[in-house]
Amino acid sequence: MSTTTDKHNERIASMTFASVYPHYxxxxxKKGRTLEELHQVITWLTGFDINKLNDLIDEKVTFKTFFEEASLHKNAYLIKGVICGYRVEEINNKLTQQVRYLDKLVDELAKGRKMEKILRTE
Structure with a gap:
């Protein structure tokens, strides 16, 4: 595993949530999970309700703004593992780590993991 570069971190910070959301x-x-489950995962991580989430999508905010406005869940640090070639718990850049937390949760949802495990309640 390698650490993220400044260029990589800047690219992630400037991406809009709205551009990635349809891919989520x-x-x-495609894996048989629902939009409601996706929203539950995003809400758990960020504290955003569906109205706030839709506002952020409509405003085309960057991931930087998205996570600046989020109230990260107190158990987010329990999200571990590899996503996009990076071990999330070892990412030094806070914003990049937060984006990868979200990617990891979406990945776990798509892989059929139980919601209780995804939301770190067990």
Whole structure:
């Protein structure tokens, strides 16, 4: 595993949540999970309700703004494992780590993991 570069971190920070969100939907629905489950996972991590989430999508906010406005769940640090070639618990850049937390949760949802495990309640 390698650490993220400044260029990689800047690219992630400047990406809009709205540009990635449809890919999250496709990924989970293709695996038989629902949009409601996706929203439950996003809400758990960020504290956003569906109205706030839709506002952020409509405003085309960057991931930087998205996570600045989020209230990260107190158990987010329990999200571990490899996503996109990076071990999430070892990512040094806070924002990149938060984006990868979200990616990891979506990945776990798509892989059929039980919601209790995804939401770190067990």
């Amino acid at each position: 939907i496709t990924k989970v629905e």
